Amino acid sequence: MPLNILIVGCSIAGPALATFLQLAPFAEDDKPRITVLERSPAVRPQGQNVDIRGVGVTLLDKLGITAAVKASTTGEAGVQWVTSDNYVWCEFDSANDTETQRHNPTSDIEILRGRMAQILWRRSQTVTEDKAVEYIFGDYLDDIQQEDDKVTVHFARSGLHRTFDLVVGADGLQSTTRSTVWGPTAEATVVHPLGMYAAFFSMPKDAKQGDNDYRRSYHTHGRRMLSIRPDQQNGRSTALLTIVNETDPRFDAVAKARSSVDSQKALVNEYFADAGWQALRLLQEMHATDDFYYSMVAQVKMPRWSKGRVVLLGDAAHCASHLSGMGTTLALLGAYSLAGALSAHPNDTDTAFSAYEEAMRPHVDKAQKIMPGLMRIFAPETAWGVWLIDTTIRFLVWTRVFTLLMRFKGADTEPDALPDYGFAQPPEYKE
Numbered sequence: 001m002p003l004n005i006l007i008v009g010c011s012i013a014g015p016a017l018a019t020f021l022q023l024a025p026f027a028e029d030d031k032p033r034i035t036v037l038e039r040s041p042a043v044r045p046q047g048q049n050v051d052i053r054g055v056g057v058t059l060l061d062k063l064g065i066t067a068a069v070k071a072s073t074t075g076e077a078g079v080q081w082v083t084s085d086n087y088v089w090c091e092f093d094s095a096n097d098t099e100t101q102r103h104n105p106t107s108d109i110e111i112l113r114g115r116m117a118q119i120l121w122r123r124s125q126t127v128t129e130d131k132a133v134e135y136i137f138g139d140y141l142d143d144i145q146q147e148d149d150k151v152t153v154h155f156a157r158s159g160l161h162r163t164f165d166l167v168v169g170a171d172g173l174q175s176t177t178r179s180t181v182w183g184p185t186a187e188a189t190v191v192h193p194l195g196m197y198a199a200f201f202s203m204p205k206d207a208k209q210g211d212n213d214y215r216r217s218y219h220t221h222g223r224r225m226l227s228i229r230p231d232q233q234n235g236r237s238t239a240l241l242t243i244v245n246e247t248d249p250r251f252d253a254v255a256k257a258r259s260s261v262d263s264q265k266a267l268v269n270e271y272f273a274d275a276g277w278q279a280l281r282l283l284q285e286m287h288a289t290d291d292f293y294y295s296m297v298a299q300v301k302m303p304r305w306s307k308g309r310v311v312l313l314g315d316a317a318h319c320a321s322h323l324s325g326m327g328t329t330l331a332l333l334g335a336y337s338l339a340g341a342l343s344a345h346p347n348d349t350d351t352a353f354s355a356y357e358e359a360m361r362p363h364v365d366k367a368q369k370i371m372p373g374l375m376r377i378f379a380p381e382t383a384w385g386v387w388l389i390d391t392t393i394r395f396l397v398w399t400r401v402f403t404l405l406m407r408f409k410g411a412d413t414e415p416d417a418l419p420d421y422g423f424a425q426p427p428e429y430k431e
């Protein structure tokens with residue numbers, strides 16, 4: 001009997017799984033029926049930069065999307081650290097050789113998360129001739145009930161109840177699938193906030209203000225960092241404002257209330273108005289933008305990623321945070337591993353979920369290791385601390401010790417670590 005699978009979330013992990021399930025070697029009668037549910041009304045090609053590293057590059061080949069992804073990169077040439085008057089005091093170029101690329105702040109595949117999601121979503125619809133995946137946009141789950149051999153879910157907007165054999169929660173850091181199935185009490189133990197908050201949005205590129213092909217970053221006292229990144233695809237710039245704050249409870253509160261964009265913007269405004277450099281420009285653009293996104297920076301650590309017939313994937317299961325630079329690669333690898341495990345054990349989901357975990361755990365454990373004290377070091381409280389870290393970085397870059405240190409920020413998976421599940425190779429995706 002074919003599995004009837006609901007995937008919650010159409011970003012990176014969700015549509016990647018929908019594609020790999022179609023490429024997996026299921027017997028003709030066992031080919032799964034797939035439904036993907038996405039809260040947003042559409043996949044918008046925006047968002048923050050994500051990068052794809054190590055084994056992620058091999059997985060793009062397996063999905064047949066390498067050319068499309070490479071044609072959609074943001075074109076970030078590297079990183080420039082600037083002073084408040086825009087003087088570049090430190091610069092790294094984006095590395096293009098595999099040895100150093102893995103440890104550089106900019107990898108050579110940098111793409112906006114929404115653009116990557118759009119390619120993956122379209123890919124999942126072009127793998128087979130018939131439209132094998134049902135997509136539902138603009139709705140979300142508000143209830144999940146499990147019985148021995150089925151899961152019944154309730155769609156909040158349409159009011160429909162539907163029954164599936166499996167539910168895959170690929171709904172990100174603040175996963176509703178996870179909080180519904182594991183319960184709100186478990187959330188407090190599995191989500192590990194790192195005390196950092198991030199706001200990002202796109203804005204018009206302004207060469208007169210110095211916007212160029214580099215990520216320009218500025219940090220100042222109060223543990224605040226501002227970055228402007230290129231987006232050559234849309235001729236715009238992407239702004240990222242981060243702050244480390246463990247004392248003001250409002251940062252957490254507005255992160256959890258999804259609907260309160262106004263209160264998120266007000267809080268960011270309050271803390272960044274006197275940050276210097278281009279803070280006033282960024283805040284003005286922040287108030288004007290319609291693609292503002294604010295999130296706490298956290299890691300998700302769970303003893304097991306499945307419960308009954310519900311399994312978690314991507315950030316919902318094991319968010320490593322943007323500090324790892326590995327979230328997108330892990331989401332792709334998880335989709336590959338879960339599809340492989342389900343095709344190897346189509347009639348035994350417990351065994352399939354165990355095999356998926358066994359394949360993924362070592363990669364997740366590595367990626368979640370963040371250099372001890374990273375945030376305290378790079379986001380100092382005082383002006384003196386900023387001077388000290390700037391001077392130290394200049395010295396480390398000059399002596400090339402910095403490249404060595406980057407190796408501790410989160411190890412990558414190696415291309416030859418991929419098990420072969422016998423997936424079909426799809427034709428190259430074309431838009």
Ligand SMILES: Cc1cc2nc3c(=O)[nH]c(=O)nc-3n(C[C@H](O)[C@H](O)[C@H](O)COP(=O)(O)OP(=O)(O)OC[C@H]3O[C@@H](n4cnc5c(N)ncnc54)[C@H](O)[C@@H]3O)c2cc1C
Binds near residue numbers: 050172315325
């Ligand atoms: C500021 C920032 C910078 C980052 N930088 C990097 C980086 O440089 N490199 C990197 O690899 N990663 C980075 N990441 C992480 C990366 O974005 C994620 O790891 C990656 O997108 C994980 O994909 P995902 O599909 O698991 O989850 P997500 O991308 O979070 O997607 C979840 C999807 O589920 C949908 N959804 C949520 N709830 C529901 C619901 N109840 N019902 C239906 N749909 C729902 C959401 O709308 C969304 O589309 C960064 C993240 C942030 C916040």
